[in-house]
Amino acid sequence: MLTEATLQSVHNETRQGEAYAPFELDNNLYHKKFYIESYGCQMNFSDSEIVASILQAEGFGATRNYLEADLVLLNTCSIREKAEQTIRKRLTEFKKVKDARPGMLVGVLGCMAERLKSKLLEEEKLVDMVVGPDAYRTLPGLIEEAETGQKAVNVMLSRDETYADISPVRLESNGVSAFISIMRGCNNMCSFCVVPFTRGRERSRDAYSIINEAKDLFARGFKEVTLLGQNVDSYYWLPPSPKGVCEEASNNNAVTFANLLEMVAQVNPQLRVRFSTSHPKDITEDVLHTMAKYENICKYIHLPVQSGSSRVLQLMNRTYTREWYMAKVDQIKNIMPDCGISSDIISGFCTEMEEDHKDTLDIMRYSGYDMSYMFFYSERPGTLAARRYTDDVPLDVKKRRLQEIVELQGKLSLESNKRDIGKTFKVLIEGESKRSSDDWMGRNTQNKVIVFAKTGGNLQKGDYVWVKVKDCTQATLLGEMIN
Numbered sequence: 018m019l020t021e022a023t024l025q026s027v028h029n030e031t032r033q034g035e036a037y038a039p040f041e042l043d044n045n046l047y048h049k050k051f052y053i054e055s056y057g058c059q060m061n062f063s064d065s066e067i068v069a070s071i072l073q074a075e076g077f078g079a080t081r082n083y084l085e086a087d088l089v090l091l092n093t094c095s096i097r098e099k100a101e102q103t104i105r106k107r108l109t110e111f112k113k114v115k116d117a118r119p120g121m122l123v124g125v126l127g128c129m130a131e132r133l134k135s136k137l138l139e140e141e142k143l144v145d146m147v148v149g150p151d152a153y154r155t156l157p158g159l160i161e162e163a164e165t166g167q168k169a170v171n172v173m174l175s176r177d178e179t180y181a182d183i184s185p186v187r188l189e190s191n192g193v194s195a196f197i198s199i200m201r202g203c204n205n206m207c208s209f210c211v212v213p214f215t216r217g218r219e220r221s222r223d224a225y226s227i228i229n230e231a232k233d234l235f236a237r238g239f240k241e242v243t244l245l246g247q248n249v250d251s252y253y254w255l256p257p258s259p260k261g262v263c264e265e266a267s268n269n270n271a272v273t274f275a276n277l278l279e280m281v282a283q284v285n286p287q288l289r290v291r292f293s294t295s296h297p298k299d300i301t302e303d304v305l306h307t308m309a310k311y312e313n314i315c316k317y318i319h320l321p322v323q324s325g326s327s328r329v330l331q332l333m334n335r336t337y338t339r340e341w342y343m344a345k346v347d348q349i350k351n352i353m354p355d356c357g358i359s360s361d362i363i364s365g366f367c368t369e370m371e372e373d374h375k376d377t378l379d380i381m382r383y384s385g386y387d388m389s390y391m392f393f394y395s396e397r398p399g400t401l402a403a404r405r406y407t408d409d410v411p412l413d414v415k416k417r418r419l420q421e422i423v424e425l426q427g428k429l430s431l432e433s434n435k436r437d438i439g440k441t442f443k444v445l446i447e448g449e450s451k452r453s454s455d456d457w458m459g460r461n462t463q464n465k466v467i468v469f470a471k472t473g474g475n476l477q478k479g480d481y482v483w484v485k486v487k488d489c490t491q492a493t494l495l496g497e498m499i500n
């Protein structure tokens with residue numbers, strides 16, 4: 018699912034996130050250094066951890082300082098034009114360093130790889146390597162090739178690559194929460210989205226490798242895992258069938274997303290489970306009942322609506338109407354009255370009229386989103402929308418509508434937080450508050466951030482505590498620990 022927004026969002030469907038650099042590994046063990054920055058969705062951030070693992074096996078240690086790196090990698094996002102511009106600017110900065118240090122290699126990974134490979138390599142000569150999301154295993158060979166001065170490229174998409182056997186190196190980890198990639202690619206064809214073209218067909222990862230990764234993380238002290246995929250609800254894994262077993266019998270062993278969720282929840286009741294992103298058409302009642310059944314499956318769903326207008330939704334090829342989406346919200350609230358819901362919203366999609374925009378504002382109020390990732394439409398080359406429709410909503414109109422959406426979301430978030438004042442939540446401590454070392458920061462099951470004073474107790478990050486909400490801002494609950 019595309020949450021540029023949910024691209025940290027891992028949804029996310031696809032959303033734009035921040036660049037980051039990895040924490041230092043024990044660099045005494047490594048003879049070369051790599052530096053990596055990731056942009057876009059949580060899937061990209063998760064992929065960078067797979068890349069780090071592959072590089073580590075090749076003798077590369079991580080550095081936060083690209084000036085001392087032998088290999089500089091940008092894991093890129095194509096979801097918005099702005100993301101591409103940011104990456105291009107960054108590559109130009111790296112080029113200057115590279116000119117002064119000719120031995121340094123620069124590579125582009127991820128979603129921009131396929132679309133811009135020849136431009137980046139040949140025309141602008143900004144990079145030495147271009148590697149698509151399904152080709153990370155070939156990085157060692159590509160690095161060798163690039164070291165000889167050749168341009169190294171592999172942007173082949175795969176029908177079965179899931180990196181199931183690669184144990185990710187946790188980058189920028191707080192030691193409490195980790196992502197587990199459960200599937201890759203997407204079979205939907207939302208007309209605004211590049212993901213089906215940049216990440217290929219959907220494939221689900223071996224369920225047992227997922228469970229083993231969750232067990233390993235818990236054994237290492239992690240307390241929360243987020244199961245990641247572009248559209249996690251269509252997860253479907255068939256164990257290899259033993260010889261002589263007919264297809265029908267084998268299908269009975271299929272693992273659905275609801276099954277997988279239950280299996281991960283059973284790893285340990287102290288391990289919280291989240292997931293992202295859900296396409297509204299694919300999230301099943303089974304999934305909702307499984308969430309309700311297990312206390313450690315967080316009561317939070319990222320359910321991107323994109324637009325509140327049935328006409329626009331049809332043009333977006335979202336395959337649901339506004340009424341259908343609203344009924345899905347009702348179903349969630351019926352099964353889990355305390356479930357938090359967030360969304361992705363695009364303003365100014367092709368042909369969007371004022372009444373369509375009003376429908377979007379209306380569905381936001383109806384759903385009562387706790388949070389949304391909000392963008393104005395930017396046409397992406399190669400998508401169905403770019404081929405079929407005219408990007409005809411003027412930029413000032415897109416921006417004005419987006420502003421109205423952002424303002425409404427601000428009100429909804431504040432109202433939602435105010436309703437929590439006086440309630441007590443179980444909170445997983447993620448670390449110190451950024452604003453004060455006297456406070457802890459954690460999240461409740463609904464994914465809301467709660468800040469509270471470090472009074473008493475010998476607490477540390479990764480502990481669960483009960484916190485009573487006393488006050489709030491639009492973005493944060495402010496509470497007090499309960500003994």
Ligand code: SF4
Nearest residue numbers: 018019030203207210
């Ligand atoms: S095609 Fe649709 S469902 Fe798939 S990643 Fe893009 S927005 Fe999400």
